[in-house]
Amino acid sequence: MNSYATDLSTIYEAYERIKNVVHRTPVQTCRQLSRHGGADIHFKCENLQKVGAFKYRGASNVVLSLSDQQASAGVVTHSSGNHAQALALAAEQRGIPAHIVMPSNAPQVKQDAVAGYGARIILCEPTLESRETTAAAIVAETDATFIHPYNHAGIISGQATVALELFEQVSNLDVIIAPVGGGGLLSGIAIAAKAINPAIRIVGAEPAGADDAFRSKASGQLIAQTSPNTVADGLLTSLGDLTWPVVRDLVDEIVVVDDFQIISAMKLIMERAKILTEPSGAVSYAAAVKIDFESADTSVACVISGGNMNLSRISELIENCRDR
Amino acid sequence: MNSYATDLSTIYEAYERIKNVVHRTPVQTCRQLSRHGGADIHFKCENLQKVGAFKYRGASNVVLSLSDQQASAGVVTHSSGNHAQALALAAEQRGIPAHIVMPSNAPQVKQDAVAGYGARIILCEPTLESRETTAAAIVAETDATFIHPYNHAGIISGQATVALELFEQVSNLDVIIAPVGGGGLLSGIAIAAKAINPAIRIVGAEPAGADDAFRSKASGQLIAQTSPNTVADGLLTSLGDLTWPVVRDLVDEIVVVDDFQIISAMKLIMERAKILTEPSGAVSYAAAVKIDFESADTSVACVISGGNMNLSRISELIENCRDR
Numbered sequence: 001m002n003s004y005a006t007d008l009s010t011i012y013e014a015y016e017r018i019k020n021v022v023h024r025t026p027v028q029t030c031r032q033l034s035r036h037g038g039a040d041i042h043f044k045c046e047n048l049q050k051v052g053a054f055k056y057r058g059a060s061n062v063v064l065s066l067s068d069q070q071a072s073a074g075v076v077t078h079s080s081g082n083h084a085q086a087l088a089l090a091a092e093q094r095g096i097p098a099h100i101v102m103p104s105n106a107p108q109v110k111q112d113a114v115a116g117y118g119a120r121i122i123l124c125e126p127t128l129e130s131r132e133t134t135a136a137a138i139v140a141e142t143d144a145t146f147i148h149p150y151n152h153a154g155i156i157s158g159q160a161t162v163a164l165e166l167f168e169q170v171s172n173l174d175v176i177i178a179p180v181g182g183g184g185l186l187s188g189i190a191i192a193a194k195a196i197n198p199a200i201r202i203v204g205a206e207p208a209g210a211d212d213a214f215r216s217k218a219s220g221q222l223i224a225q226t227s228p229n230t231v232a233d234g235l236l237t238s239l240g241d242l243t244w245p246v247v248r249d250l251v252d253e254i255v256v257v258d259d260f261q262i263i264s265a266m267k268l269i270m271e272r273a274k275i276l277t278e279p280s281g282a283v284s285y286a287a288a289v290k291i292d293f294e295s296a297d298t299s300v301a302c303v304i305s306g307g308n309m310n311l312s313r314i315s316e317l318i319e320n321c322r323d324r
Numbered sequence: 325m326n327s328y329a330t331d332l333s334t335i336y337e338a339y340e341r342i343k344n345v346v347h348r349t350p351v352q353t354c355r356q357l358s359r360h361g362g363a364d365i366h367f368k369c370e371n372l373q374k375v376g377a378f379k380y381r382g383a384s385n386v387v388l389s390l391s392d393q394q395a396s397a398g399v400v401t402h403s404s405g406n407h408a409q410a411l412a413l414a415a416e417q418r419g420i421p422a423h424i425v426m427p428s429n430a431p432q433v434k435q436d437a438v439a440g441y442g443a444r445i446i447l448c449e450p451t452l453e454s455r456e457t458t459a460a461a462i463v464a465e466t467d468a469t470f471i472h473p474y475n476h477a478g479i480i481s482g483q484a485t486v487a488l489e490l491f492e493q494v495s496n497l498d499v500i501i502a503p504v505g506g507g508g509l510l511s512g513i514a515i516a517a518k519a520i521n522p523a524i525r526i527v528g529a530e531p532a533g534a535d536d537a538f539r540s541k542a543s544g545q546l547i548a549q550t551s552p553n554t555v556a557d558g559l560l561t562s563l564g565d566l567t568w569p570v571v572r573d574l575v576d577e578i579v580v581v582d583d584f585q586i587i588s589a590m591k592l593i594m595e596r597a598k599i600l601t602e603p604s605g606a607v608s609y610a611a612a613v614k615i616d617f618e619s620a621d622t623s624v625a626c627v628i629s630g631g632n633m634n635l636s637r638i639s640e641l642i643e644n645c646r647d648r
Contacts, residue, residue, distance in 0.1 A: 047598050267635050274371050274631045276598045307598045311591050314638050 004187070004250075005153040005242040006160065008195035011188070014061045014157040015164050021060050021093060022161070023049050027169045027301070030273035037285065039293040039300045042170050043269070044162060047277055047307025053234075054159055054185055054305050055086035055149070061158030062147050063090040071096045074144040078124075078131035080106040081234055082306050083149035088119035099144055101134045103127075109310065150184030151240025160188030166301050167196055175293075177284040178303040180204035180213045180254065181235035183243030185305060190250035204247060204254040205287035207232040207262060213239055213247055214254040231259045231317055234280030234306060255287035262286045263317050269304070278309040279317065328511070328574075329477040329566040330484065332519035335512070338385045338481040339488050345384050345417060346485070347373050351493045351625070354597035361609065363617040363624045366494045367593070368486060371601055371631025377558075378483055378509055378629050379410035379473070385482030386471050387414040395420045398468040402448075402455035404430040405558055406630055407473035412443035423468055425458045427451075433634065474508030475564025484512030490625050491520060499617075501608040502627040504528035504537045504578065505559035507567030509629060514574035528571065528578040529611035531556040531586060537563055537571055538578040555583045555641055558604030558630060579611035586610045587641050593628070602633040603641065 006014075025045045034041045046054040063075060074097030077087050084100045091098035098119040102111060103126035111121055124134040139146050148155065162185065166173060176193055180186040183204075190202045206213050209230030216223045222244045228236040239247060247254075257265075262279050265286035269277050284302040293300065349369045358365045370378040387399060398421030401411050408424045415422035422443040426435060427450035435445055448458040463470050472479065486509065490497060500517055504510040507528075514526045530537050533554030540547045546568045552560040563571060571578070581589075586603055589610035593599050608626040617624065 052598060270600055270635055271633070274376060274600045276594055276600045309595070311594055311638060312642050314635060314642075318636050318638075 006157040011160040011192045015161045018060045037288045039298040042301045044303045051085040052308040053082035055082040058155035058158030059086035059090040062154035076138045076144045077147045078135045088114045088117035092118045099138045150182030151242045156188040159185040160192040163189040163192035175201040175300040177203040179283040182237040183239045187243040187246035201252050205283040208258040232280040257286040276307045281305045330481040335484040335516045339485045342384045361612045363622040366625045368627045375409040376632040377406035379406040382479035382482030383410035383414040386478035400462045400468045401471045402459045412438045412441035416442045423462045474506030475566045480512040483509040484516040487513040487516035499525045499624040501527040503607040506561040507563045511567040511570035525576045529607040532582040556604040581610040600631045605629045
């Protein structure tokens with residue numbers, strides 16, 4: 001038997017560790033969207049998680065797992081997205097320092113959000129190399145613990161708690177669809193769900209403009225994502241060496257959707273189901289629409305991974321969508 | 325003692341009549357939005373009501389109140405908005421005909437929504453006169469019952485159930501703020517809430533471009549709205565002879581907000597609280613931001629009256645907002 005970054009008992013430990021600090025997010029349904037998707041679709045609303053995204057699960061699991069000594073030196077990460085806010089809030093709640101390395105071109109609103117949780121922001125050049133060397137320098141300087149946004153066992157265990165809640169909230173679940181970027185959420189869900197019910201089908205939903213998971217799975221080896229280009233800006237990153245084996249072995253399928261399909265799904269989710277989603281959060285439903293399910297009774301969970309978006313950005317997206 | 329269109333015991337009857345067909349909508353809070361509003365703010369999410377708006381409460385109350393004989397002839401209304409969809413669904417659920425008179429310039433998406441609930445759509449000229457004469461002709465032809473969107477005792481009683489739920493969901497409520505267009509929602513809430521707790525403060529929130537309730541209350545007599553002009557397109561209508569006396573006597577205050585304040589509130593509600601609201605639904609929070617509450621602990625309910633909007637429309641609104 002293969003061994004992965006985490007397992008079901010570790011995931012249950014994470015669940016117990018974070019259950020009083022994370023929101024148990026609701027599951028919503030919408031008749032129209034089920035009909036349009038050709039299945040009985042359940043939306044797991046991680047847009048209503050603290051900081052507006054599932055990332056708070058993994059971040060709080062890792063921060064609460066630190067020893068007092070480790071914790072006192074604080075935590076570090078580099079991110080301009082939801083992980084940055086999640087780690088900042090988790091650190092604030094434990095009362096420890098958070099150092100967040102952000103590219104100098106990160107929108108002011110994202111910097112403000114992170115600063116609002118009391119984190120220290122360190123700006124760097126907008127390249128992966130600069131982000132990594134800057135973060136390494138902070139670690140050397142402060143002895144803080146570096147927390148990778150997805151390629152980290154504790155992060156994967158935390159994100160996996162989405163699956164445990166889903167099994168409690170939806171009976172007889174046949175399929176779970178989750179977006180895949182770095183794969184922390186998808187691999188966590190796959191490990192937990194397959195351990196509980198090996199017959200369940202786990203689908204990763206990926207934007208065509210950042211389809212490294214699809215290509216990796218097709219070729220049988222980890223292929224890194226270069227020059228990603230998609231509106232789903234939370235899904236630009238490559239799989240890591242902890243998430244890839246899980247995607248390879250336990251995820252049944254990666255379904256690729258293009259930006260037009262993502263934006264169309266986002267519009268439906270917002271206009272019809274009244275769920276506020278960011279483009280990355282709509283990718284799972286876009287994939288559901290593309291899949292030909294066995295029957296309209298097939299019970300499908302689509303994870304709405306986050307809801308952090310700038311409304312002004314919608315106009316651009318809608319315009320792009322119209323051009324097609 | 326004055327007598328109004330309805331009273332608390334009639335409202336409790338409406339509550340019992342519709343409780344198994346309407347959603348008991350959730351109340352959500354958001355730390356940031358409470359801070360920004362200077363009070364402990366609770367959002368009553370009628371955007372998550374069936375058909376996406378509180379209008380389904382009144383419509384289902386009236387449809388379920390009809391005798392079998394009345395019901396068999398069906399119902400009629402003229403509306404291009406949420407009341408049309410609400411009445412269409414309520415009629416469909418009882419299995420009776422609904423005739424909806426809509427102006428010929430009503431967006432196709434709204435016509436489709438009404439038709440989707442199995443209603444018969446009758447197009448007319450886009451004038452109030454044409455709407456009324458067309459509806460009257462339908463009544464003459466079919467013997468169906470005309471259901472006014474707000475100036476109707478059964479509609480007011482149905483909308484009032486929002487207040488009953490709020491008292492169950494939020495303890496020690498000090499203030500309820502509801503948007504006011506025709507006044508069905510606001511007057512229903514005022515009658516129910518003041519009967520239960522005379523000390524509660526009831527505030528109507530009104531767009532500056534359709535401020536007939538404010539002007540009526542200031543002058544002590546019903547003033548009709550002419551040439552309304554606001555982004556809050558659900559609040560264009562005048563008070564009616566049933567809603568005006570309640571607004572006059574039981575509503576403590578009408579707070580007027582301009583379109584810039586409405587759009588800013590809408591952005592905050594969507595971006596921060598992740599609640600999908602139409603502009604009319606954001607007016608209550610826009611008013612809350614404007615009010616100087618006694619303390620940050622003042623417990624305030626803001627009714628998010630509906631969430632039906634075209635995402636494409638957001639780009640226009642945001643652009644307008646930027647121009648200021």
